[in-house]
Amino acid sequence: MPGVRTTAIAVLIGVLIVQTWARLPSGWVLALLGLGAGAWALRAPRPWLRVPALALLACAWAAWRGGIAFDARLPxxxxxxxxxxxxxxxxxxxxxxxxxxxxxxxxxxxxxxxxxxxxxxxxxxxxxxxxxxxxxxxxxxxxxxxxxxxxxxxxxxxxxxxxxxxxxxxxxxxxxxxxxxxxxxxxxFCLDALRAAVAAAIAHAVPDVHDAALLRALSVGDTRGLDNTDWAVARANGIAHLIAISGFHVGLAGLAGAGLVTLLYALAPTLALRMPRQPVQALAALAVAAGYGLLAGLALPTLRTVLMIAVATLARCGRRHASGSQALALALMVMLVVDPLAVLDAGFWLSFVGVAFLMACLNERGAGWRGLVHELTVGQWLMTLSLLPLSLWFFGEASLVGALSNLLAVPLVSFLIVPLALAGTAVLPVCPPLAGLLWRGAAWLVHGMWWLLEYLAGWPGAHWHLPAVSLPALMLATLGSLWLFAPRGIPARPLGALLFLPLLWPPRPALADGAFRIYMLDVGQGLSVAVETAHHALLYDAGAAYPSGFDLGAAVVTPALHALGIDRLDVLMVSHADNDHAGGAAAVAAVFPEATRWAGEPARMRMPTGACRAGQHWQWDGVRLRVLWPSAEAAPVAKGNQRSCVLLVEGAGGRLLLTGDIDRRVEPAVAAAVPAGDGRALILQVPHHGSRSSSSAAFIAALEPSLALVSAGWRNRFGHPHPLVVQRYRQAGIELLDTAEDGALAVEVPPEGVPRVLRRWRPDTPRYWRE
Structure with a gap:
């Protein structure tokens, strides 16, 4: 059979192939594929011929498991x-x-x-x-x-x-x-009940609520007390892996277990006559690491570490040697066999790729305290740069201060805070006052560390955003990381930095003078539209924000703008103050404070805004923008939906009408205010999400749009867009696109020719797990 590392790579490739499929084959096809691949692997005359057979076998297994998981969904x-x-x-x-x-x-x-x-x-x-x-x-x-x-x-x-x-x-x-x-x-036995009991004891022992919440997260993986601000600080410092219980902590717990056995054998040397010390050490390390991993919720990084320790333990008990790379490869294979869908989780990649880089590149540690200092310094730079491409791929942002933050936080958390917290947990059943004392000491350290991290989170580069990363750019940057930190003897290592350039300067089609692009974002039952010209950008509405703390402005709109390469907003216009349009505006304004703000109902906004009024106009890069509504006469008496700012965007080759939530009472005035288009196509944002009270037949006939875009939530309780409204547009021969069906929408209006739909995110990127 091929070596363990080659086998692991083959299995991984087979599992990944499935994740690119739009549909999964039938069970019979997968069964035949699996049987054929298995027979090939067993009867192949050469070991290297078995590698593709193993990949096909893994492919069949992953597809079968994916099909089972998808078919288990609610009918x-x-x-x-x-x-x-x-x-x-x-x-x-x-x-x-x-x-x-x-x-x-x-x-x-x-x-x-x-x-x-x-x-x-x-x-x-x-x-x-x-x-x-x-x-x-x-x-x-x-x-x-x-x-x-x-x-x-x-x-x-x-x-x-x-x-x-x-x-x-x-x-x-x-x-x-x-x-x-x-x-x-x-x-x-209920493990989660034990975790809840420990978390409650920490909350009772530590007076400061925030310190207790952080300590619970670091001790037992209980992140319920952390809010969006805490996670923003963690991401800005690149320490989310610490809060989520890193594999390093599990490894330290395993070392503590092995150390206890060493102490026991030192106190009772005759134990070595009955049982060799090294296998007992390995078993103790595995038991303590697995116990801590279970107590912490057994997330992917902890599971990976437990599996690696299990491989090393089996090798030690079998008197065999297993290198670190072999242990990592075996852990990878075990995880993919048990749960091939783990590759869909960002934690899988950050965990395994990070450890693989450390093993491949950090092989010149040295001995003693110099080796430890080398690992803590060079290791942090290695992890920051090696995981930078993956962080941008999965999260759209990375932290340039992460290396410094981790240099400070990793030793403090790993060697002081977590040991104190675990010691408190260990003595809780026998001496609660001592447990409380240990937890308060750990909380005091957490408080000081978090104060420093909040300060570092304000540094330039803490939140570093780039346009969406392509797969070739991701692979080149990962290769560049490997080249940069390769062992001595590899020639021209600094040239690895050049492979990061596709990340920093991704190709983006330029917009000509008089052209503009439209991005209608998928914000559920709400609205958010970005308009981009050659050198300017406007955002019209920002989705909703909910009492739970989920804010579409922060969760969807700003990441989308960054992914599209829009790093500056010139205008933030909020049609009216209803939550589904204005709720996320504050989060967007916090990220783009330089944007001029206008709103249809400025008095109801949570932040200072100017009032949009008919007659306001300006021009960007050959594109004219005009506010058509509300008029000066209607503004004092109109309320709610009727106060929606209506914006007309006119390029050389087409126009866009943004209508907010206007209804039939306002539509005649708006239609009368739209000037003749001189043959230019009109793209219409369907008013009020396609409600029955809007998009009258007269309004559609007066505007004669060539394309209508509706923003609505999937299976929303209002029934938007209403079937009668959909029928009106179809009877008029107008193409209607819906974010509920299509996801986000991108349309380009060139200076010449006709507008064209660039992308519909759901149908253009099909995957078998999507509805």
Whole structure:
């Protein structure tokens, strides 16, 4: 058979091939592929001929597992129905400002008394929950569910991919029902209950709420007390891996276990006559590392470290030598066999690629304290640069101060804070006062560290954004990292920096004078449209912000602008102050403070804005922009939707009309204010998400748009766009694109010719896990 490293690479390639497919083959096709590949691997006359067979076998396995996970989702015909579910509370329930968030492992489901074949993980919100459901408790709940479906935007998070990797089969909320009640404890040992107990003890022992929240995250992986600001500080300093319990901490726990065995053998040397010390050390390291990994929630980095320690332990017990790269390769194969969908998670890549770089490049450590200093300094620069391409690929941002922040935070967290926190956890059952003392000492260190990190988060480069990274640029930059930090003897190592250039200067088609691009972002039931000319950009609306803390301005709009290469906003225009249009505006304004702000209802805005009025106009790069509504006469009396700013964008080859949420009462005045287009095509943002009270037949006939764009949420409760409105546009022969169906939309209006749709994010990037 091929070597373990070659085999691991072949298996990884086979699993990755599946993740590029838009559809999965049938089970029979996968079974035949698997059987054929297995027979080939067993009977191949040369070892190297078995490598492609192993890749095909891994391909069949990953596709089969992906198909099972996708088919386990809630049947489409049950979306929006009330289903009675009994299940066990998994993970730690989270109390938020608007609702309690919990995860249920469903073991039975019924609709109108009839059983349903729904099993798996369900994520729900419980509005008005009387108390926080205890971990592992069983409940009977009435749920309104739907299949996992996320927003799809440039630079955005793929929620459907994450749902598949987590095994989430449905999402929804708890309906009010007299039958909603606990069914008692699920029985047996509950690890999450232990985690919750330790987290509660820390919260009781540490007076400062924020320090306690950080310490709970570092100790048992309980991040429920951290808000968006905390995560922003962590990302700015590149230390999110520390908060999420890094594999390094698990490794230190394993070393502590081995050290305890060493101490035991030193105190009782005769134990060596009964059992060799080294296998016992290895088993103790594995037991302590696995125990800590379980206590921390067993995230991907911790699981990877536990698997590597398990490989080393088996080798030691079998009196064999396993190098670090072999242990990493075996851990990779085990993880891919157990869960091939792990490759869909960013943590998988950051964890394995980071360790692989350390093993490949940090091989000149030296001995003693000099070696430790070398590892902590050069190692941080290595991790920062080697993971920079992946960070930009997955998150659209990276931290240039991460190396310095990690240089300060890693030793403090790994050698002081975490050991104190774990010592407190260990003595909690026998001496709670001592546990509290240890936790307060750790919290004091956490407080000082976080103060410094907040300061560093304000440095230039802490939040470094680049346009969306292409796969070739990612691979070149990763190769450049490997070249830069290659062992001595590799020629021209500094030239590796040149391979980062495609990341820094990605190719972007330039806009000619008189041309503009339109990006209608997928913000669910809301609106956000970016308009870009050759040297200027405008954002019209910014989506919603919710009491839970989820802000589409921060989560979708600003990442999308960065991914599109828009690093400056000249104008932020908010049509009116309803949440689905204005909620995310403050988050956008915080990132682009230089933008001039106008709004249809400035008095209702959460930030200072000027009032948009008919007659305002300006010109950018041969493109004319004019506000058509509200008029000076209508502004004092119009309210809500009727006060929406209406903006006309006119290029040399076409026009765009942004209408906000105007309705039939305003449409005649707007249509009259739109000048003749001299044959130029008109692109229309469908008013009010396609509600029945807008897009009158007279309005459509007066404007005669060639393309209509509607922004609406998938299966939204308002029924937007209304079927009658859709019918009106189709009867008029107008192409209608909908973000609910298509995801984000990109349209270019050239100076000559006709406008063309550049991209529809959902149909143009199909994947088997997307609806």
């Amino acid at each position: 489409r015909e049950l979306e929006g129905r009330d289903i009675v579910v009994t299940g066990r509370v998994a993970e730690l329930a989270q109390a938020r400002a608007d609702a309690t968030r919990l995860v249920l492992d469903v073991d039975a489901a019924h609709l109108d008394g009839d059983p349903l074949p729904l099993r798996g993980r369900v994520e729900v919100s419980w509005y008005g929950a009387a108390s926080l459901p205890a971990p592992c408790s069983r409940w009977r709940l009435l749920l309104r569910l739907r299949r996992p479906r996320g927003l799809l935007d440039p630079g955005g998070h793929d929620g459907e991919r994450s749902a598949l990797s987590r095994g989430t089969v449905a999402v929804g909320y708890v309906r009010e029902d007299a039958g909603n009640a606990p069914l008692g404890d699920a029985g047996g």
